[in-house]
Amino acid sequence: MNPLEHFKTQILPMKDKLFRVSCRITNDASEAEDVVQEVFIKVWDLRNEWSKYNNLQGWVMQLIKNKSIDKTRSKHRKTTSLDGVYNMAQHGNSPEQTAVLSDSMRQIKTLMSDLLPEKQRLIMELRDFDEMTYQEIAAELVIPINHVKVNLSRARKTIREALIETENFLSREN
Amino acid sequence: MKKYQHIEQLLDKYWEGETTLAEDKTLQKFFTSETIPVELQTFQSLFQAKSDIQRQSLSDDFDSNLLAMLDTSPKVVQMATTSENIVNTQNIQAAELQKWRWIAGIAASVALFLAVYIVMPRTETIEIAKSELNEKDHKEALKSYEQTKMALMFVSAKMNQGAQTAAKGLSKVKNLNQIINQTEQ
Numbered sequence: 556m557n558p559l560e561h562f563k564t565q566i567l568p569m570k571d572k573l574f575r576v577s578c579r580i581t582n583d584a585s586e587a588e589d590v591v592q593e594v595f596i597k598v599w600d601l602r603n604e605w606s607k608y609n610n611l612q613g614w615v616m617q618l619i620k621n622k623s624i625d626k627t628r629s630k631h632r633k634t635t636s637l638d639g640v641y642n643m644a645q646h647g648n649s650p651e652q653t654a655v656l657s658d659s660m661r662q663i664k665t666l667m668s669d670l671l672p673e674k675q676r677l678i679m680e681l682r683d684f685d686e687m688t689y690q691e692i693a694a695e696l697v698i699p700i701n702h703v704k705v706n707l708s709r710a711r712k713t714i715r716e717a718l719i720e721t722e723n724f725l726s727r728e729n
Numbered sequence: 730m731k732k733y734q735h736i737e738q739l740l741d742k743y744w745e746g747e748t749t750l751a752e753d754k755t756l757q758k759f760f761t762s763e764t765i766p767v768e769l770q771t772f773q774s775l776f777q778a779k780s781d782i783q784r785q786s787l788s789d790d791f792d793s794n795l796l797a798m799l800d801t802s803p804k805v806v807q808m809a810t811t812s813e814n815i816v817n818t819q820n821i822q823a824a825e826l827q828k829w830r831w832i833a834g835i836a837a838s839v840a841l842f843l844a845v846y847i848v849m850p851r852t853e854t855i856e857i858a859k860s861e862l863n864e865k866d867h868k869e870a871l872k873s874y875e876q877t878k879m880a881l882m883f884v885s886a887k888m889n890q891g892a893q894t895a896a897k898g899l900s901k902v903k904n905l906n907q908i909i910n911q912t913e914q
């Protein structure tokens with residue numbers, strides 16, 4: 556298989572997952588798109604070195620994370636910025652969808668950033684948004700799997716309680 | 730209620746962090762469907778947000794734009810090679826200039842050494858003569874300083890005496906003024 560074919564079949568299909576990871580870090584869809592494009596070009600330019608990496612996709616993922624963090628640091632953006640969430644919601648969706656999307660996303664993202672400790676928030680994002688397995692999360696964060704599950708459970712229960720409280724508050728108001 | 734028993738069981742597992750990815754998908758599919766019972770609607774936004782975030786995708790023309798860039802990458806490499814050549818030429822020129830700077834520096838050092846070696850003995854003689862002269866001058870200056878100091882101390886003492894006399898005179902004038910004032914009253 557020539558490099559271009561390999562790139563098209565093995566690396567390019569990762570684009571949406573990589574984009575979502577970059578979105579989560581940069582909180583900016585257009586910036587995340589730039590990150591994915593820049594990293595893909597870099598990966599292509601380094602095609603002679605692909606054989607060095609046992610886990611090519613893992614390497615690409617790491618490049619995406621590093622690049623996203625660099626972009627975020629360089630612009631001093633807060634990852635909890637609501638503008639960024641809106642920007643994410645608007646990317647690639649119709650205005651009708653955007654209105655619905657942004658409400659749910661804004662609510663959950665705000666609850667997560669306001670109520671959860673950093674570790675719990677990260678684990679919940681990796682599991683629920685990036686769809687990583689418990690093993691992958693444990694490897695990513697270098698913690699035991701049972702710690703992943705405990706933190707995930709605490710995070711989800713905190714969000715559950717917040718949603719119930721919000722519902723009760725709205726019921727009383729109405 | 731039994732209709733949603735399976736979903737409620739899955740939800741319980743979900744809160745405990747025990748669901749598989751497939752079970753998460755089942756929940757997500759249920760909560761983003763049209764019919765959700767009222768008692769479960771509280772959690773709809775959580776799964777809706779999950780779904781929304783996972784549906785985030787790159788623009789449709791991303792692939793074509795990217796592949797076009799990759800196709801032109803040899804040209805980019807060619808351009809890079811050209812610019813590398815320019816950089817290399819500049820590096821060579823800089824190295825050449827650096828070499829001549831070294832030679833000039835060494836020549837200047839040799840010239841300075843010779844100059845110091847030839848001129849230094851004469852300079853030393855002059856310095857010794859100067860230092861002898863300076864010693865004499867210094868003694869004379871010290872003598873003058875002592876004399877001036879004595880003279881100034883003498884003047885100062887005399888001025889102090891004058892000031893005391895003036896103070897006495899002033900007090901006498903004040904007394905006289907008081908006597909005059911009293912007699913007028």
